[in-house]
Structures are given as C-alpha cells and as structure tokens.
Amino acid sequence: MAYLALVVDDVVVNKFELNDDATTIGRSPDNMIQIEEQTVSSSHAIVHKTNDPYMENAIRFVLEDLKSTNATKVNGNKISLQQLFHNDLIEVGYNQFRFVDETQRNLERTAVILQD
Numbered sequence: 001m002a003y004l005a006l007v008v009d010d011v012v013v014n015k016f017e018l019n020d021d022a023t024t025i026g027r028s029p030d031n032m033i034q035i036e037e038q039t040v041s042s043s044h045a046i047v048h049k050t051n052d053p054y055m056e057n058a059i060r061f062v063l064e065d066l067k068s069t070n071a072t073k074v075n076g077n078k079i080s081l082q083q084l085f086h087n088d089l090i091e092v093g094y095n096q097f098r099f100v101d102e103t104q105r106n107l108e109r110t111a112v113i114l115q116d
Contacts, residue, residue, distance in 0.1 A: 002061055002101040003048070004033070005088065012098070018061060023047040025092055026066075039093030041068035047084070061101065063090060 004023075006014040015034050016023070024031040032058035035044075043066045052058035061084040063099040065072035073091040075084045084090075090097040 001060075002049075002099070002103070004097040005100055007089075007096045007098050016097075018047055018049055022031070023049075035095055036093060037071050037093050037095065038116055040095070041065050041070070044068040045072045060084075061099070061102070068092075 002018045003054060004016045004018065005012045006016070020032070023033065024039045024046050025033045025035065026041065026042050027035060027037065027040045028042040031043070036088075040085070044069065046064050047065055048062045049065060050060055050062065051058040054114050062081060063072065063079065063084055066077055070093055071078045073079065074088050076089075076091075084101070086099065086101045088099040089097060
C-alpha cells in the first residue's frame, strides 16, 4: 500500500493512503488531503494512480502540479508532472511529505527494454 507521510522535523505526524485513482492536495476543503496554510493553493496538486504501461501488474504514482502559486517540488526540484519513487520527498508549500510505496522498497529504478 502506498501513502504520503506528512513529516515535521523528521517525524511522521500523519499518513494519507493513496487508494483512489486520484488524490487531490490543496487548501480547499474538497481536497482529499487538505492543508490549511496560505502557501498552499486551493487546488495545489494531484497524485494519479495508474497501471504501469511497461511492467505487468505494477502500479505507478504520478504527481502533477495544478499550476499552483508556490509550486510543487520533488526532491527539491520544481515539477509539473513527475513519477514518484519510494522515499521521494514532496514539498507542498512549507509542508513535506515522504512518498512510501512498499512494493518499490526492494526495487532499483529499473530500466525497461522496449521491443520493436
């Protein structure tokens, strides 16, 4: 099971499971992960859960910034669309989340060889 762990001073203070096909993040109360902070846009970002097109029976998670005012970062880099890997650090405003996916825990970032 994959989840986002809200981290404060290197301590996990909350976990948000990524069970749905789309998990919204933002300041507005209609978001699945609501962050009541001015540095977070009303509709800040979304995590898409999809079937991996290259690996059979595998799920992948992709984080999309929804044109937020203060950007969304993964491992310190501003993103617009970014596939998530186990242990990635996500920044939404001043909030930090650790992406945890136990199914990826023992996998290296695998190269997939496509056949013609």
